[in-house]
Amino acid sequence: MTALSVVIPMYNEEAVIPVLVARLRPVLDSLDVEYEVVAVDDGSADDTANLVERCRLDWPQLRLIRLRRNSGHQAALTAGLHRSAGDWVVSIDADLQDPPETIREMLRVAREENVDVVYGVRSDRTTDTVFKRNTAGLYYRLMRRIVGPDLPSQAGDFRLVSRSVVEVLRRMPERVPVYRLLIPSLGFSSRAVSYTRERRAAGETKYPLRKMVALAWDSTADFTAAPLRLATWLGMAAFAASLIAMVFGLVVWANGTVIPGWTSLFLAVLLFAAVQLICLGLLGEYVARIYRTLQSRPAFHIGSDSADTPVPASVVPAQRTPATMP
Structure with a gap:
């Protein structure tokens, strides 16, 4: 039985994958638990999927789910959560702004304090722009008025949840849920772990102003009239x-x-x-x-799941020099 699943939505993240693998794998190997890493390729237009396939040759715990088209961050996260198998499930972005080393502390808190949810709370966001910090603060103040005081301030999609929470989420009727609001509204026991938000390891942000505004509107419309x-x-x-x-x-x-x-x-x-x-x-x-x-149309369509097939003997070569590969 898999003890831990790590779900990572990915969209055009070829530049950051080698750094992500080099940093995430030692953390998970040191936990001394059975784990899997569920990488969800959200219809990337670059070499993201091929790079993950190449990494799977040396990392058997790595798993790739490919969506047929770009469906959005929350939809990709939903696909990973629904397909995960661990007793505990961590969701984290691929850009390494949320440090993987915090997973160890999250798992410890969940086990020792017997809680179902452990939020990663950003205690320091100086690496973000002033505009993003101010708009994020405004967003969380507004959402706390809508959802209630149980919503942790400065908690994004970096969190650990138990299998019980995942099963409840799978039964929820929302087409594309906003998890940073939905999970606190369920009332599961929770704790928070603070961390310092880092700079993006490589590549460009996938959350421009347009998507931040869309997230704010979805959060408002989904949780209040x-x-x-x-x-x-x-x-x-x-x-x-x-x-x-x-x-x-x-x-x-x-x-x-x-x-x-x-x-x-x-x-x-x-x-x-x-x-x-x-x-x-x-x-x-x-x-x-x-x-x-x-x-009742699905929010995403899964094209393939590497868990359904053995690790391939060969994959399409990625457009990278050997020096860039992990």
């Missing part, structure tokens, strides 16, 4: 403003004062039309999510 309530309050505010405008118009009419031309009417129409469009847009977002849920 507040935007719908915002639409209601906007509608009520617009209705109150229209009543005031009506009273003002009646007073002006009663006094026989001529109301200036079309400008005020034009601006009022624009204001109320904008509020209506905002409300319709928010409603449309939730209706779209209901529609996607009812379709």
Whole structure:
């Protein structure tokens, strides 16, 4: 029985794989437990999958799951969690900003304190840009108001969970869950382990501003109906403003004062039309999510899983010189 699974979503990470393997393998070998490393290739366009296959020749615990297309970080993480076999499952990104050495402390805390979840909490983010640190702080403050105080501040997708948590997650109906919010909301016993966030070991970030905004919206829409309530309050505010405008118009009419031309009417129409469009847009977002849920389409499609086949005798050569290989 596998004691530990390490799930690593990967997308165009060919530059960091040799460094990742060289750093992660000694940590896991030193734990003296049966383990597996589940690398999930999220439809990479580079040589990521071939590099992992080459590493598997010398590292039998390494396993490769290939998705047929790029499905997103959370979908790739879901595929790895669902296919993992360990009693404990760690999720970690491939960029080495979350140090693999922390896994040892996570596993110790989980065993000694008998908890189901151990969060990796970033105690120092000076390697991130000022913009990213500030927006991350704003995100976590907002999410704590939505999910509750059980959400650890500065805890991303670097965590350890028990098999019980994984089985609950597999039964959840979310198409693409936001795990950093979903797992704290389940109420499992938890602890936190602090670590210093490091610089990306190689390559470029796969989480630009566009994806960070999308994550913030998914986190909000999946865990609260507040935007719908915002639409209601906007509608009520617009209705109150229209009543005031009506009273003002009646007073002006009663006094026989001529109301200036079309400008005020034009601006009022624009204001109320904008509020209506905002409300319709928010409603449309939730209706779209209901529609996607009812379709029950899978969030990812697994093309292959190396656990289903033996380690190949040969693989497609990677476009790297021998000096770069682990």
